[in-house]
Amino acid sequence: MRSHAAKAITSALVGTATALVWAAAPAQAGPAHEEGYPSGGDIIGCAAVGPIDCGIAQANARDAEEAANELVADGVFAGDSLHNGKADAFRHCFWNALMVHYIGLDQAKIVANRHEANPDLPQDEVNMDLHNNMVGRDIGLQQTHDLEAQDECKWSALDGRLITLK
Secondary structure (H helix, E strand, O other): OOOHHHHHHHHHHHHHHHHHHHHHOHHHOOOOOOOOOOOHHHHHHHHHHOHHHHHHHHHHHHHHHHHHHHHHHOOOOOHHHHOOOHHHHHHHHHHHHHHHHHHOHHHHHHHHHHHOOOOOOOHHHHHHHHHHHHHHHHHHHHOOOHHHHHHHHHHHHHOOOOOOOO
């Protein structure tokens, strides 16, 4: 993982650029939860937390996704678990733990809850994600180091503390 200072600087730049792009052309954003595109809730969440924290939250999401993919590649989670399975649950948990570390509990909750505010998503997926996000924020408060939070989210997925649909 990158250093805290490098993450903060990169995230601030990314957040500012993203906020400017979304403000200039929000209609160009793709379908909700499509790779590389924000949902309507993401855009509203970014407006609520500001461009710097928005950029940090996006960087945290990328770090959590990368960690989930690595755990799948290492055989810790099954490959089909990246959607509604253990790897997905881990990703949501770790994303929220990281956000607590970098933007604080209140900002993390705003970003995560608004990310799930999409009426097109199946309610069981929303409920799963909201639960796993909450567990991740709790872990972020308890485990103050990123790698400890990552490990705790991994074990939470493996031992069933995180909810999955598979």
